[in-house]
Amino acid sequence: MISSENLHFYVSCPPGLEPMLAAEYKTLGFVRVKLKKDEDNQIIHTIGEDTGGMEFEGPLEHVYLANLHLRTASRVTVRLGDFKAITFAELRKKASKLDWGKYLLPGQKVSIQVTCHKSRLYHSDAVAERVLGSIGDHFSASGKKTEQSAEGQLILVRLVNDNCTVSVDSSGELLYKRGYRQAVAKAPLRENLAAGMIMASGWDRVSPLIDPFCGSGTIPIEAAMMAQQIAPGINRSFRFSTWPTYNKAVWNEILDQAKKQILKESPPLFGYDRDAGAIEMSKANAARAGQKDHIQFICQAVSLLESPAPAGWIVTNPPYGIRVSENKDLRDLYARFGSIVKQHFSAWHVSVLCNDDQLITNMGLQKPQKTIRLMNGGISVKQVICFL
Ligand SMILES: C[S@@+](CC[C@H](N)C(=O)[O-])C[C@H]1O[C@@H](n2cnc3c(N)ncnc32)[C@H](O)[C@@H]1O
Structure with a gap:
């Protein structure tokens, strides 16, 4: 007991x-x-x-x-x-x-x-x-x-x-380390920040979700785990298991319960990136998370993005100049992304993480429904959430 x-x-x-x-x-x-x-x-x-x-x-x-x-x-x-x-x-x-x-x-x-x-x-x-x-x-x-x-x-x-x-x-390794992300592309999001972004976006866990700048695939992988009700810590160990008060029977019961609640199906989930290496990493990470068959990762620049479904959620963190594409002018990229969103995703929700208000303005989207202030790797960022 x-x-x-x-x-x-x-x-x-x-x-x-x-x-x-x-x-x-x-x-x-x-x-x-x-x-x-x-x-x-x-x-x-x-x-x-x-x-x-x-x-x-x-x-x-x-x-x-x-x-x-x-x-x-x-x-x-x-x-x-x-x-x-x-x-x-x-x-x-x-x-x-x-x-x-x-x-x-x-x-x-x-x-x-x-x-x-x-x-x-x-x-x-x-x-x-x-x-x-x-x-x-x-x-x-x-x-x-x-x-x-x-x-x-x-x-x-x-x-x-x-x-x-x-x-x-009681945790040991920090909890964002779920164990699946061993390959990382440039400027990866921590898994718990990606999960929080998806929750903040209001995603209903049954509609399609895409990340056009997926890097190492964190957002689609976290979305897949949420849709299938997979507990984030299911494949890792915790410090509490070394405590003299540790009750293995109770832990096994909790773990069994978590395994029983897992659903088999996910909605359509997509990750795109123009970098072939990033897509390979996303695929390897998804395979480690048991999500290989639940997410389509496609090597494609955002300029070629088309809507895979009539409606759904875009949740993404495009490059924003501090570590990725430093010193490059990103205004054109955001303007292009904005016009593609308006052209092909008019019935979608859009949620973008960025540290630069000017870049968000360059997307030319209507006034955000909600803005959340977050920290990503010590950098103050904003998640802007719009419904087109
Ligand atoms: C900030 S990173 C995304 C990190 C990702 N959320 C993760 O957790 O690993 C931005 C990504 O956008 C990609 N990218 C940059 N320009 C792009 C473009 N024009 N089209 C598609 N992807 C692009 C980069 O290759 C990079 O992987």
């Missing part, structure tokens, strides 16, 4: 995708945590704010579900505890009382990441050293030494207004 104890866990996502993450958690039936305030009305758990993620409350099973199913998530961390700490001695003593045994075996290697904000303890290396010491204190009876290693269990320590929150990572 899995413990029925409620945990607080935090799911992070790329900034801008919070509404999509919120829509996803609703379908899983998760409960959001309300923000706590201290006696001075300061927010204690600033990580509960809706920027770059949100906090939930539920049994350990929900941590498994979140890792497996949330397409827009980057990482799921479980809060081990929080306390006030204004001296290093207080920090070490209070941290040693946390229930480390749920997540670590004595002597297990850890990787401690610290952030300090408006706190008397502001030296992050010194804080990490004390937390490491506190884990050693906790397991002192075992006689085993706790050491730091980059591959160890990630521990996140956050000091805000002298309040220390300690969390443990």
Whole structure:
């Protein structure tokens, strides 16, 4: 039996995708945590704010579900505890009382990441050293030494207004790494950003979807997985499987359930790119994701694009000058893309990710229905969504 104890866990996502993450958690039936305030009305758990993620409350099973199913998530961390700490001695003593045994075996290697904000303890290396010491204190009876290693269990320590929150990572590799994308073309989108873009576009998961600038195929592959209800984490492992509290039977049940919900059919899905190498990579990635027969990848420049169906969704991130086609004038490309869209896709929804308002204007589309601000590889971008 899995413990029925409620945990607080935090799911992070790329900034801008919070509404999509919120829509996803609703379908899983998760409960959001309300923000706590201290006696001075300061927010204690600033990580509960809706920027770059949100906090939930539920049994350990929900941590498994979140890792497996949330397409827009980057990482799921479980809060081990929080306390006030204004001296290093207080920090070490209070941290040693946390229930480390749920997540670590004595002597297990850890990787401690610290952030300090408006706190008397502001030296992050010194804080990490004390937390490491506190884990050693906790397991002192075992006689085993706790050491730091980059591959160890990630521990996140956050000091805000002298309040220390300690969390443990349950994901391991970041969740956008689904395992299928080993070949990458230039400037690939992270898988969770591609999934969030598709959700934001309003795609109904049954209509055709095309990406005319598909690169390594991330958008059509994510769309195929969404249409077939394939959990994004179905082919990967997670850090929680190393925890002493890990319940293999419950995990297997969750995994079996996820496999049972998979549908066999997808709507027509297409990826185009003028670069033959990119199309080869897309095909290899799609094959690894089990989507070889569900997506047509075609080597073709956008100037030759024709509509494969009367209506559907275009979801794409064309080159926008910072890393792909740097120093080239992209205005003509966007103008050409815009005129093709107006000519051949008049009943389609169009969703374009770009960092440059001028390039979007060059497409000559009608006023966007919706604009979402996102970050892609550290670059501020906009997703512009139109219905022609
Ligand atoms: C920003 S990348 C797309 C990345 C993709 N979303 C991924 O996740 O890998 C833009 C792509 O547009 C392609 N491209 C550039 N000009 C094109 C054109 N005129 N017609 C079709 N594809 C073009 C490039 O080869 C590149 O792969």
